[in-house]
Amino acid sequence: MSDKERQEVINLFKNNIKGYxxxxxxxxxxxxxxxxxxxxxxxxxxxxxxxxxDSIESYLLQGEKDSNDFLWNIYNSIRPCMVESNLHNxxxxxxxxxxxxxIDIICEDYSIYSRYNISTPNSINDLAYQILExxxxxxxxxxxxxTGNFLTYYARKKKNYNFTGIxxxxxxxxxxxxxxxxxxxxxxxxxxxxxxxxFKKKFDxxxxxxxxxLKLNESDYNLINNLNSEIKYEFNSRIxxxxxxxxSVINSLSKDGRAAIVMTNGSLFKLPDQEYRxxxxxxxxxxxxxxxxxxxxxxxxxxxxxxxxxxxxESIKFINAEKMLSNQIFHSHVNxxxxxxxxxxxxxxxxxxxxxxxxxxxxxxxxYSLYVQNYMEIENIEVKNPKKLNDVCKEIxxxxxxxxxxxxxxxxxxxxxxxxxxxxxxxxNDGVIDSNLTKIYLDTDKLNKxxxxxxxxxxxxxxTISKFAVxxxxxxxxxxPSGNFTILRLDKNIINPYYLKIFFESNKGKSIINSxxxxxxxxxxxxxxxxxxxxxxxxxxxxxxxxxRYLAKTDEIKIVKDKLRKLEESLTDIANEEF
Numbered sequence: 001m002s003d004k005e006r007q008e009v010i011n012l013f014k015n016n017i018k019g020y021x022x023x024x025x026x027x028x029x030x031x032x033x034x035x036x037x038x039x040x041x042x043x044x045x046x047x048x049x050x051x052x053x054d055s056i057e058s059y060l061l062q063g064e065k066d067s068n069d070f071l072w073n074i075y076n077s078i079r080p081c082m083v084e085s086n087l088h089n090x091x092x093x094x095x096x097x098x099x100x101x102x103i104d105i106i107c108e109d110y111s112i113y114s115r116y117n118i119s120t121p122n123s124i125n126d127l128a129y130q131i132l133e134x135x136x137x138x139x140x141x142x143x144x145x146x147t148g149n150f151l152t153y154y155a156r157k158k159k160n161y162n163f164t165g166i167x168x169x170x171x172x173x174x175x176x177x178x179x180x181x182x183x184x185x186x187x188x189x190x191x192x193x194x195x196x197x198x199f200k201k202k203f204d205x206x207x208x209x210x211x212x213x214l215k216l217n218e219s220d221y222n223l224i225n226n227l228n229s230e231i232k233y234e235f236n237s238r239i240x241x242x243x244x245x246x247x248s249v250i251n252s253l254s255k256d257g258r259a260a261i262v263m264t265n266g267s268l269f270k271l272p273d274q275e276y277r278x279x280x281x282x283x284x285x286x287x288x289x290x291x292x293x294x295x296x297x298x299x300x301x302x303x304x305x306x307x308x309x310x311x312x313x314e315s316i317k318f319i320n321a322e323k324m325l326s327n328q329i330f331h332s333h334v335n336x337x338x339x340x341x342x343x344x345x346x347x348x349x350x351x352x353x354x355x356x357x358x359x360x361x362x363x364x365x366x367x368y369s370l371y372v373q374n375y376m377e378i379e380n381i382e383v384k385n386p387k388k389l390n391d392v393c394k395e396i397x398x399x400x401x402x403x404x405x406x407x408x409x410x411x412x413x414x415x416x417x418x419x420x421x422x423x424x425x426x427x428x429n430d431g432v433i434d435s436n437l438t439k440i441y442l443d444t445d446k447l448n449k450x451x452x453x454x455x456x457x458x459x460x461x462x463x464t465i466s467k468f469a470v471x472x473x474x475x476x477x478x479x480x481p482s483g484n485f486t487i488l489r490l491d492k493n494i495i496n497p498y499y500l501k502i503f504f505e506s507n508k509g510k511s512i513i514n515s516x517x518x519x520x521x522x523x524x525x526x527x528x529x530x531x532x533x534x535x536x537x538x539x540x541x542x543x544x545x546x547x548x549r550y551l552a553k554t555d556e557i558k559i560v561k562d563k564l565r566k567l568e569e570s571l572t573d574i575a576n577e578e579f
Contacts, residue, residue: 001104009105012093016086027110027147028175033087034105035178037094042102106182107152119146120209120262121296123326123337124306125153128207128260130343131308137204138162141252143194143245144210148176155185163187164203166194194248195223202254206309209262210245212300220244227251231279240267243276249309250285258287259309265291265507268305269371271465277368281316281360285309288317288346291372293325295335305372316363318375319345319355366514367465373511381511383503386534392495393488396531398461399423400450401483406440413441420447423481425460428467431501431554433458437479452479455497457488459504459513462524466513468501486525495535499543502550503536 013030094102109119120128128150132140138161142151145165155163163185167173173191180187190197216224216237224235230250235243242263249259267273268289280286288308295301303322319342326336345355356375366374373381390396402422413419421437428434452458454473460466462484471479481487490497503509512533517523 001108005104006108006110009108010110012090016089028171030108030110031106031147031175031178033090034094034102035182037091038099038102038106038182041095042099103182107156107179109147109149119149119298121298121336122149122153123335123339124209124262124292124296125150127290127306127337127339127342129154129157130339131260131306131346132205132207132258135204135256135258137254137256139201139203139205139254140164141203141206142166143206143208143248143252144168145173145176145189146209147172148179148189150207150209151176151187151189152179152183155180155183155187159183159185161185165189166197167191168193193220193223195220195227195244197248197252198227199248199252202257203252204254204257206249206252206257206259207261208245208249208259210242212264212302214241216241216244231276231283231285233276233279238272239276240270240273242267243273246276246280246307246309253309253311255311257310261307261309263305263307265303265305265371269367269369269374269507269510271367274368277370278364280309281363281368281370284311284313284360286316286370287313288319289370289372290319290321290342290346292337293322293335296337305370307370313360315357315359316370317346317355317357318372320372320376321345321354324354371507371511373507374514376511376515381508381515383508383534383536385536385538387494387537388531389488389533389535390531392491392500392535392537393531394491395487395489396527397450397487397489398527399481399483399485399487400447402440402480407438410440410442411438415443417441417443418445418478420451420478420480423452423458423479423485425463425467425482425484428458428460428469430557431467431469431505433469433471433479447478447480450480452481452487453489455490455492457490457497457500459486459488459525459530460484461486461527466504466510468504470497470501486527486530494540495537496540496543496547498547498550500535502546 009030010026013026013033017026017029094105097105109122138158140151140154140161140163142148142163142165145151145167146169148165151163151165154161163180164187165173165176167176167189168191170191173189177187177189180189216235221235221237224244224247229247231247233247235247246261249261253259268277286307287310290306290308292304292306294303296304321337321342324338324341324345326338345352348355351357354376358375363369400422407422410417418441420440420442422440423433423437427437452471452473454471456471458467458469458471458481460468473479488497488500490500504513513525516526516529516533
């Protein structure tokens with residue numbers, strides 16, 4: 001269906017049901033009214049004489065009320081827009097089309113005009129289709145099938161396959177059923193909670209595009225944890241909900257099956273999710289991870305990743321496809337993938353500029369991170385408004401390597417010597433330097449060249465997890481960073497220290513820092529490489545807007561943590577009063 005034809009259909013329905021249905025229910029109205037028309041004309045072979053139909057409602061109405069009859073449920077779901085005078089115009093239009101064109105209208109995705117539809121874009125459907133078609137099996141499962149966009153895409157290419165979908169929203173499931181029925185394919189669309197499924201039947205090809213950011217409730221966790229899952233893990237609210245859907249995918253996968261799952265990026269590297277990622281990697285479930293561009297979905301601009309699962313993998317292919325876009329323009333508000341280019345990387349047996357094959361052991365050494373940028377070369381990580389770090393710094397230096405002997409020797413102030421406070425890695429918590437610092441007293445000025453200035457940015461030099469903190473000095477304080485820190489003394493006329501901290505804490509920032517670390521158990525930042533990395537430096541007013549938003553959120557977090565601390569203290573008080 002061309003973009004012009006698609007818009008013509010949208011306008012037809014918008015103009016003729018306006019005032020009788022919400023604008024974001026257009027998808028449901030188009031699909032369901034057209035389906036009922038198609039069913040009457042082409043399946044029942046009922047003659048359509050628009051001039052003599054007493055009531056279009058009675059013409060469309062089929063099935064039995066107060067039953068689970070599919071046609072009655074369709075009719076009932078769109079009843080608010082069943083206004084005869086308007087429907088005459090729609091039916092006149094449909095009556096002049098071929099059956100093939102009518103089926104196209106039923107099966108089309110109308111994206112932003114759907115209340116229930118978090119539909120998968122067709123370029124992602126195509127990529128997943130090509131990856132899953134690497135085996136010849138014919139059992140397809142779509143977990144969180146919504147309005148059937150992926151199943152419809154697949155069914156139009158492989159009509160002899162068996163299609164199963166699981167969707168909790170009843171009205172979305174009705175739309176998916178209409179599409180699959182119109183294509184006349186063998187289908188079983190289940191309207192139920194996926195976490196209730198035991199998957200006695202296994203599937204060769206599984207797709208999942210779960211709702212992003214979904215919060216699960218206690219009953220969901222009970223359902224998940226009571227299943228006989230292949231991966232033994234106790235789910236709770238601390239882990240990202242996406243892994244619950246991944247768990248369902250694994251439970252549904254056949255021995256030689258393959259799955260494609262649309263993921264947001266945060267859960268691929270967040271610390272609370274590490275244990276589940278560890279189980280995935282160590283059990284050989286992860287085959288490939290493909291980072292995709294932003295603005296692929298009509299309802300969100302966030303970048304996403306396609307996680308490919310199969311069984312018995314000893315290594316993982318990481319593919320950076322963030323710039324692999326089609327030159328074709330279909331809809332102005334979304335990007336389209338260059339599927340051919342991505343598949344070339346996926347099928348390659350060698351490392352390339354945009355892909356790396358990494359052993360499971362190497363992934364384990366990287367905190368089981370599945371974030372693609374952590375495995376890419378630094379030159380492939382792009383930032384906006386780039387400048388070299390060295391060009392925005394007045395000074396970059398290592399901290400002072402204080403020894404335990406010095407701490408013992410100078411821990412007491414006998415003669416009014418200068419007080420210095422040593423900042424160690426353990427003193428950085430939630431991006432803030434705490435007040436519990438080691439103090440030493442010297443009567444020489446040998447530490448003065450290491451003393452921190454207000455708004456210096458501290459970066460931990462060693463370790464797999466990096467910490468960052470902006471120095472906020474109190475009057476007359478002399479803070480000395482330990483040798484485990486690199487200190488960035490920034491030109492604040494060019495870059496705001498908090499803005500740079502925020503960047504370093506982002507996915508791209510972490511990837512850049514990780515890419516310049518070397519060493520085994522305790523990798524260290526290469527200082528010469530650090531000086532040459534690209535960082536984003538937009539105008540200061542833009543930086544300040546981001547910083548203000550960030551600091552407002554950190555203030556909220558402090559308030560919540562303080563409330564939690566007081567609540568915990570009150571629990572202790574109750575216990576002490578009782579016993």
